[in-house]
Amino acid sequence: MGKEYLGEFEELVLILVAALQEDAYGAAIAEEIERRLKRDVTLSAVHVTLYRLEDKGHVKSKVGGATKERGGRRKRLFTVTSAGMAMLKAMKETRLDLWSMVPQLKMIAS
Amino acid sequence: MKEKDPTTSAWLFRLLSWFCPEHLLEEIEGDLIHQFDKDAKRFGMTKAKWRLAWSILRFFRPGILLRNRFSVDSNPYYMLRYHLKFATRAFLKDKFFSTLNILGLALGIAVGVILLLILQSDLSYDKHYALHERIYRVGCHQQQTGLDIRWARSAMDLGMVLKTEMPEIEEVVRINRDGPRILVKHEGREGLKAFYEEGIIDADTTYFNVFDHPFIYGNPKTCLQTANAVVVTETIAHKYFGSEDPLGQSLVIGSDVWIVTGVIRDLPENTHLKFDLLMSNRSFVEGEKIASENFWNPGSYLYIVVPKGYEPQTFQAKFPALFDKYFKAFSVEVDGRYSPILEPLADIHFHSDLDQDEPQGNIAYLYGFGATGILIMIMACINYMNLSTAKSTRRATELAIKKLVGSNKQALAISILVESVFLSLISLLLALVVVYGLLNFTSFDRLIGKNLFFDPFQNPGLMVASLAVALCIGLLSGLYPAIFLSTSPLLTALKGKFKTSPSNRLFRKVLITTQFSISILVIVCTWFMGDQIEFISNKALGFNKDNILVLPIPDSAVERNIPALKNALLQNPHIAGVTTGGTVVGANVGGAMNFWAETSSGMKQSGYTVIFVGDDYVKTMGLKILEGHDFRAGPVADDETPYIVNETAAKRLGWGAHAVGKAMKFFHGDIPGHVVGVVEDFNFKSLRHAVEPLLIIRTNSESGYLHIKLNGDELSQTISDIEAKWAQHAPGHPFNFFFLDQRFNEQYNDDLRQHKLLSILSGISLFISLLGLIGLSAFAATQRVKEIGIRKVLGANIPDILFLLSKDILLLVVFSAVLVIPVSWWVMTQWMENFVYKTQLDYSLYIAVTVMALILVFLTIGLQSFKSARANPVDSLKYE
Numbered sequence: 001m002g003k004e005y006l007g008e009f010e011e012l013v014l015i016l017v018a019a020l021q022e023d024a025y026g027a028a029i030a031e032e033i034e035r036r037l038k039r040d041v042t043l044s045a046v047h048v049t050l051y052r053l054e055d056k057g058h059v060k061s062k063v064g065g066a067t068k069e070r071g072g073r074r075k076r077l078f079t080v081t082s083a084g085m086a087m088l089k090a091m092k093e094t095r096l097d098l099w100s101m102v103p104q105l106k107m108i109a110s
Numbered sequence: 111m112k113e114k115d116p117t118t119s120a121w122l123f124r125l126l127s128w129f130c131p132e133h134l135l136e137e138i139e140g141d142l143i144h145q146f147d148k149d150a151k152r153f154g155m156t157k158a159k160w161r162l163a164w165s166i167l168r169f170f171r172p173g174i175l176l177r178n179r180f181s182v183d184s185n186p187y188y189m190l191r192y193h194l195k196f197a198t199r200a201f202l203k204d205k206f207f208s209t210l211n212i213l214g215l216a217l218g219i220a221v222g223v224i225l226l227l228i229l230q231s232d233l234s235y236d237k238h239y240a241l242h243e244r245i246y247r248v249g250c251h252q253q254q255t256g257l258d259i260r261w262a263r264s265a266m267d268l269g270m271v272l273k274t275e276m277p278e279i280e281e282v283v284r285i286n287r288d289g290p291r292i293l294v295k296h297e298g299r300e301g302l303k304a305f306y307e308e309g310i311i312d313a314d315t316t317y318f319n320v321f322d323h324p325f326i327y328g329n330p331k332t333c334l335q336t337a338n339a340v341v342v343t344e345t346i347a348h349k350y351f352g353s354e355d356p357l358g359q360s361l362v363i364g365s366d367v368w369i370v371t372g373v374i375r376d377l378p379e380n381t382h383l384k385f386d387l388l389m390s391n392r393s394f395v396e397g398e399k400i401a402s403e404n405f406w407n408p409g410s411y412l413y414i415v416v417p418k419g420y421e422p423q424t425f426q427a428k429f430p431a432l433f434d435k436y437f438k439a440f441s442v443e444v445d446g447r448y449s450p451i452l453e454p455l456a457d458i459h460f461h462s463d464l465d466q467d468e469p470q471g472n473i474a475y476l477y478g479f480g481a482t483g484i485l486i487m488i489m490a491c492i493n494y495m496n497l498s499t500a501k502s503t504r505r506a507t508e509l510a511i512k513k514l515v516g517s518n519k520q521a522l523a524i525s526i527l528v529e530s531v532f533l534s535l536i537s538l539l540l541a542l543v544v545v546y547g548l549l550n551f552t553s554f555d556r557l558i559g560k561n562l563f564f565d566p567f568q569n570p571g572l573m574v575a576s577l578a579v580a581l582c583i584g585l586l587s588g589l590y591p592a593i594f595l596s597t598s599p600l601l602t603a604l605k606g607k608f609k610t611s612p613s614n615r616l617f618r619k620v621l622i623t624t625q626f627s628i629s630i631l632v633i634v635c636t637w638f639m640g641d642q643i644e645f646i647s648n649k650a651l652g653f654n655k656d657n658i659l660v661l662p663i664p665d666s667a668v669e670r671n672i673p674a675l676k677n678a679l680l681q682n683p684h685i686a687g688v689t690t691g692g693t694v695v696g697a698n699v700g701g702a703m704n705f706w707a708e709t710s711s712g713m714k715q716s717g718y719t720v721i722f723v724g725d726d727y728v729k730t731m732g733l734k735i736l737e738g739h740d741f742r743a744g745p746v747a748d749d750e751t752p753y754i755v756n757e758t759a760a761k762r763l764g765w766g767a768h769a770v771g772k773a774m775k776f777f778h779g780d781i782p783g784h785v786v787g788v789v790e791d792f793n794f795k796s797l798r799h800a801v802e803p804l805l806i807i808r809t810n811s812e813s814g815y816l817h818i819k820l821n822g823d824e825l826s827q828t829i830s831d832i833e834a835k836w837a838q839h840a841p842g843h844p845f846n847f848f849f850l851d852q853r854f855n856e857q858y859n860d861d862l863r864q865h866k867l868l869s870i871l872s873g874i875s876l877f878i879s880l881l882g883l884i885g886l887s888a889f890a891a892t893q894r895v896k897e898i899g900i901r902k903v904l905g906a907n908i909p910d911i912l913f914l915l916s917k918d919i920l921l922l923v924v925f926s927a928v929l930v931i932p933v934s935w936w937v938m939t940q941w942m943e944n945f946v947y948k949t950q951l952d953y954s955l956y957i958a959v960t961v962m963a964l965i966l967v968f969l970t971i972g973l974q975s976f977k978s979a980r981a982n983p984v985d986s987l988k989y990e
Binding site: 042044071 | 136145147164169171
């Protein structure tokens with residue numbers, strides 16, 4: 001796998017990290033996916049993906065402050081790096097490019 | 111310390127902390143709790159808990175596991191060297207324990223390596239043939255009145271029509287196994303070389319298109335194209351022709367001259383169809399008119415090569431058409447049904463359950479041996495665990511100091527694992543030496559009835575597998591000590607007050623019980639097996655198998671001289687009787703044949719086992735006539751065949767006590783016959799089978815086997831007399847005889863071998879358990895030196911103390927023996943299913959084995975603790 005390649009799930013998680021801004025951590029992202037996409041994900045899948053994105057340099061993380069409701073455990077908060085942002089934008093543009101090639105008529109017909 | 115969520119199951123989180131990298135643990139735990147709280151509100155407590163457990167389990171994945179930073183990773187070579195250094199030191203520091211450990215592990219690994227060798231040989235059966243995936247053997251399931259057979263063979267003529275009827279079949283070969291024959295090679299004018307050869311097969315000219323063999327001389331494509339061609343193995347070529355060029359040489363087999371057209375390498379051990387000579391004189395004649403009846407006569411092995419991706423179902427689907435065309439005409443007469451059985455070549459060795467087959471592997475025994483081997487390996491691991499945890503009090507200080515200077519749990523655990531793996535690798539070396547010695551310098555081969563070749567340099571697969579076995583054993587044995595020792599409390603250990611905890615002691619008791627249960631199980635089973643084998647070898651068979659010498663009658667020339675030979679032999683006062691029989695009772699007695707018999711509802715056809723006999727068979731074999739009389743002496747009339755049937759046949763036909771005089775007739779024979787007598791049932795096959803209907807038919811032909819009943823006196827002299835007379839009446843034929851009882855009992859060779867092998871394994875298992883005990887008791891005795899001292903001061907004597915030290919373990923042994931009763935009962939009843947005739951399981955055996963184990967255990971412990979028990983209490987108490 002090249003460095004410039006993101007899997008579908010990776011892309012999803014990366015977008016959510018960007019969307020959730022200050023509050024992007026594992027459980028929150030999993031919840032968002034379940035709520036918005038109606039898709040069952042396990043926490044571990046989200047975590048593994050986050051760590052992988054971090055390895056690739058698309059996100060960075062820091063440990064946040066402790067809160068009461070998590071049994072006192074701190075969160076690891078993720079933010080998108082500029083490289084990650086660039087990646088997302090590039091992917092979106094290629095998608096749009098490709099979409100523009102799809103004839104409208106055909107879509108209606110099918 | 112972080113606050114624990116009271117609602118969650120703490121052990122689940124402990125599980126997580128065990129495999130999750132430390133730097134990620136906190137946030138993951140947090141997220142899990144977060145999710146759990148939400149779930150609890152949404153689904154309720156119970157479901158939330160299940161979801162939590164599932165989520166945690168799902169974290170056990172490479173993406174998480176591989177993020178663990180092992181200390182070895184940071185500087186692997188340095189750390190490994192460091193661990194190894196400690197391992198060597200620990201090894202050298204306590205040579206006694208180390209030797210015990212290594213001996214136990216080496217035995218376990220050696221058993222593992224031999225197991226691998228056996229597996230390797232058994233699982234590779236027939237896979238060396240290039241086409242093996244596309245070769246099927248066609249057997250049959252044939253049912254007709256009184257006959258229901260599943261044979262590994264098919265009719266010759268089925269092979270003939272297959273290629274025309276099913277053009278998609280690429281090649282067909284039919285093979286017959288010939289009986290032992292004499293091969294003669296004439297040398298110059300007078301000399302000749304003659305030997306009996308047993309491994310002769312006779313095959314179609316297509317043989318080498320199906321099975322590929324490496325050729326030394328000759329060409330596989332052309333060697334069978336000429337008439338009377340014979341292809342021999344290297345060994346045979348060497349035996350008859352020495353260093354001469356074997357091609358084009360002639361061999362006389364029977365009365366024909368055969369020309370050697372090819373020499374192949376000796377067949378490997380792992381093929382189901384073994385032979386030394388392949389004769390070929392037959393090719394397919396197409397378009398010949400074949401009688402339907404011929405198809406109902408499955409006599410030869412039939413192999414077909416199918417195209418790639420061929421489904422055997424296609425064959426079955428096409429078969430009914432073939433049946434209608436060839437089989438049907440005859441099926442009406444015998445109410446017959448017929449279905450072919452296709453077996454993939456490589457499955458034949460273990461999975462074929464058909465009759466009339468080549469000798470076969472017994473997968474049940476492989477499982478049995480495999481299971482025992484694995485149990486022994488587990489016992490070796492248990493030994494190691496027991497010894498190293500018992501010893502842990504000595505290591506505790508070392509580990510505590512390592513902890514103090516900054517080593518973490520993982521590093522400690524790894525160092526303990528390195529130690530056990532280090533020991534198991536040393537044991538592997540020892541085990542390899544042992545296996546090499548065993549296979550090359552002892553008759554172990556013969557014991558297991560299998561040629562195993564152990565050449566470490568030629569067999570990389572085996573070496574890798576052995577290494578894997580050793581590593582597994584090392585890791586498995588190190589695992590518990592690693593967890594147990596690395597978590598021992600720091601302070602008590604430093605103060606030198608570290609004691610093993612009750613739960614640890616309980617665990618060790620469980621381990622010891624397991625070990626002894628296994629040992630006792632294996633010993634008891636071995637013993638029962640021995641009982642059963644002895645029972646079947648000695649059971650009265652209904653005929654007298656002792657002192658009967660059997661000589662195969664090689665050809666028709668000798669056959670003509672048999673009456674004269676008989677008379678000559680009967681002159682000898684030590685020969686009680688002479689007769690001939692078409693087959694010898696035992697493994698391959700007769701096939702089933704169809705006969706007509708008179709019943710209350712007219713003549714009816716059914717299948718019987720048949721023995722064609724000459725004069726005096728009943729008397730010589732010691733059969734008991736229940737009704738009627740024996741055959742009349744002298745030749746039988748041409749127009750009347752006399753029959754003797756066994757009880758079972760008479761009962762099956764509903765004859766009751768009026769069997770004599772009933773009409774019998776060979777299936778297409780016109781010669782009428784009558785029953786002249788009924789013999790008491792006797793076991794003409796192995797005791798695995800019940801007695802089946804049998805016909806004994808008197809003929810004038812003297813072919814088959816000469817049976818000579820000796821009275822047992824002056825055996826060697828009588829035999830040499832027989833040999834002299836044989837040379838006179840059958841000149842030029844080797845004198846190759848066997849004794850009936852030996853040949854009959856050879857049917858149980860497989861059981862006997864297995865029994866021997868299991869005896870060895872049970873010995874090893876007991877030995878390993880005792881090895882462990884030696885270590886444990888030596889250790890316990892040193893730990894309790896003061897207690898012993900005080901007890902002695904208070905008046906205990908040596909036996910009291912020995913009993914005190916062994917009491918716990920003796921109790922465990924008794925407990926194991928009780929545990930084993932149901933398991934061994936189950937195993938043995940399963941095994942006994944193999945036999946129709948069973949000995950009674952003798953339950954006093956349990957007591958005998960248990961008492962034996964108790965004595966051995968007591969002796970082992972006693973020897974080890976005797977020194978402490980005898981020591982002067984002053985010495986042990988004065989330091990307080």
